[in-house]
Amino acid sequence: MAKAELTFADIGKTVTVAAGTRVIEVSEKVGAGLVYGCREGDCGTCLMVVIDGWENLSQPTVLEERILRENNVGRHSRLACQAQILGGSVTVKPA
Secondary structure: OOEEEEEEOOOOEEEEEEOOOEHHHHHHHHOOOOOOEHHHOEOOOOEEEEEEOHHHEOOOOHHHHHHHHHOOOOOOEEEOOOOEEOOEEEEEEEO
16 A cells, blocks of 8 residues: 655654645644544634645545635645544644
8 A cells, every 4th residue: 555754843743644644633642733623513623734745645635625715724634533634744743
């Protein structure tokens, strides 16, 4: 299986992950500052800024694009629960 590198700028930690992994899955495991309220019905709390490697993430879904518009965020923002790492390297930080 293809591998990728994911760096959390807020804690200075880089991990190797399998391609197709969602950012939020790794964030929880390493203790990064990406929080989420999905389980409590608070969609949009896992907003993150992609510092580098934008092209190595999956395309935003229709739902994600709607949530990003509703939160009026910049073009390099994504939802950690939706963004999948496809390969290469990606660097993110909490929004």
